Amino acid sequence: MNLSFPSGHVPRYADFELAGLLDETMREGAERCPFSVPADRKAALARRIVDTGVRDLVFGSAPTDPDLMATVLAELERDGAAEGVRLAFILLLNCWEPLFERFTRFPDALKDHVCISYGMVDHRSDERLFERVHERFRGLGFRHFRVSLINNFARGVDETAYAHIVGQIDRSLALGIDTVRINDSLGVCYPETMAVLAANLVHDYPQVHFCVHAHNDKGLGLQNALASIYNGFDLIEGGFSGFGNRSGLPAIEVLLAIFAEKNITIRGIGIDPDAARETGYAAEDTFLVVPNVYRAMTGRIVNWENLGVANIPDYLGSERRARKFLTDVGTHDQTLRAVLRAAGRPAPDESNGLEPLRAALHAELDAAYVAKRRAYETLVDGIEALYGADVMFEDVAIARAKALAG
Structure with a gap:
């Protein structure tokens, strides 16, 4: 039987504070x-x-990230920019041993800036692997921990699935770990399911800090993230420009815009929207992603709108500033008259009096499309070549291993 909301549960939709943001x-x-x-x-x-x-x-x-984390933290310390910064490492319990060896060499002075986030908590649970690994890391001097609980929400959350989640939380609390990431690992959860799950977890564990790791496979990552905090989770998670596996995670820039409108604040954090946008562009550059010019909030041309009477936001009195452009969609009589008036030219009342201007504009627009079509096809060919070559797919890795063995 699927879960239902706890008795008396009331969601919140605005005017509250979150305990933190996980990037x-x-x-x-x-x-x-x-x-x-x-x-x-x-x-x-x-x-x-x-x-x-x-x-x-x-x-x-x-495998090499612990060393890189130490390098980054040392640079931040040197520049006086490390205050309050914490870098988390996702430690999957099915491959922990070599990583533990890496962390044995981690500088003691930087360990307070590190969080070990355990994944696959239920792996070899009959051997209490989670508990044993945790004690090993505590023995190295690490003090900050959280857990990432992986889930397959394809069938929702019934009482059996909820009991499995609760069991992992109880094991975490027994170790003093009170921050829990609920992973929609396959991106298949629906917001109504996330709402009920969040409400129950917060009701049953009011002392725990929760967030949802909301993959966007079905385009529901943002909705699931919002549903989780509306129903009590006190942490939010996302990536600049929506970076995340497969279809991504909620875009931090979009979350920030929503939070500004709803007076939802994040404790101790203030992020300038322009800086967030530029960081998103830097992420695209780092990971060789072709920019999505239509991406919400930070797409390169999402603040461009068609000129004139075709512009519905203007008709509705929108206060947002937009750069106006003209295509054949916008060459209505009223728009052309407005253009002529702005140019200081007389605007004829009759439609046929506008035809010389309309014909000239259409000829220029048509020629531009032909040129852009050729440029676009060249660009697409290049993109297909970029992503189609030199990717080490599984069969390629196997072939390399065979060659080394031979």
């Missing part, structure tokens, strides 16, 4: 990018994210 740009961007990004470019992006005001970065999960 996933670095880790998820590197996992999604089909090419290995050089360490210096990763480090530069991490620094840029910190400079926007983000304090908690989910930095990575790669």
Whole structure:
């Protein structure tokens, strides 16, 4: 039987404070990018994210990431920019041993800036692997931990699935870990399910800090993230420009715009929207992503709108500033008359009097499309070549391994 809302539960939709923001740009961007990004470019992006005001970065999960984390933190310390910064490492319990060895060499002076985030908590639970690994890391001197609970929400959340989640939370609390990421690992959860799940978890564990790791496979990542905080979760998670595995995570720039309108604040964090936008562009550059010019909030031309009577936002009295452009869609009589008046030219009353201007504009627009069509086809060919070659797919890695063995 699926869950229902706890008795007396009341959601909140505005005017509240969140305890924190978890940024996933670095880790998820590197996992999604089909090419290995050089360490210096990763480090530069991490620094840029910190400079926007983000304090908690989910930095990575790669075998070499502990070393790179130490390098980044040492640079921040040197520049006096490390205060309040914490870099999280996703430690999957099915591959923890080599990573533990890496962390044995981690500088003691930087350990307070690190959070170990355990994934696959239920892996080999009959052997209490989670508990044993945690004690090993505590023994190294690390003090900050959280858990990432992976889930398949394809069938929603019934009482059995909820009990499994609760069991992992109880094990975490027994170790003193009170920050829990609920992962919609396959991006298949619906907002109504997330709302009920969040409400129950907050009701049953009021002392725990929760967030949802909301993959966007069905285009519902943002909705799930909002549903989680509307129903009590006190942490929010996303990535600049929506970076995340497969279809991405909620875009931090979009979250910030929504929060500004709803008076939802994040404790101790203030991020300038212009800095957030530029950081999103830097993430695209780092991970070799062709910019999405129509992306919400920060797409390159989302603040451009068609000129004249075709412009519905103007008709509705929208206060947003937009750069106006003209295509054949906008060459209505009223628009052409307005253009002529703005040019200081007389505007004829009759439609046929506008035809010389309309014909001249259409001829120029048609010629531009032909040229842009050729440029676009060349660009697409280049993009297909970029992403179609030199990707080390699984069969290629196997072939390399065979060659080394031979």
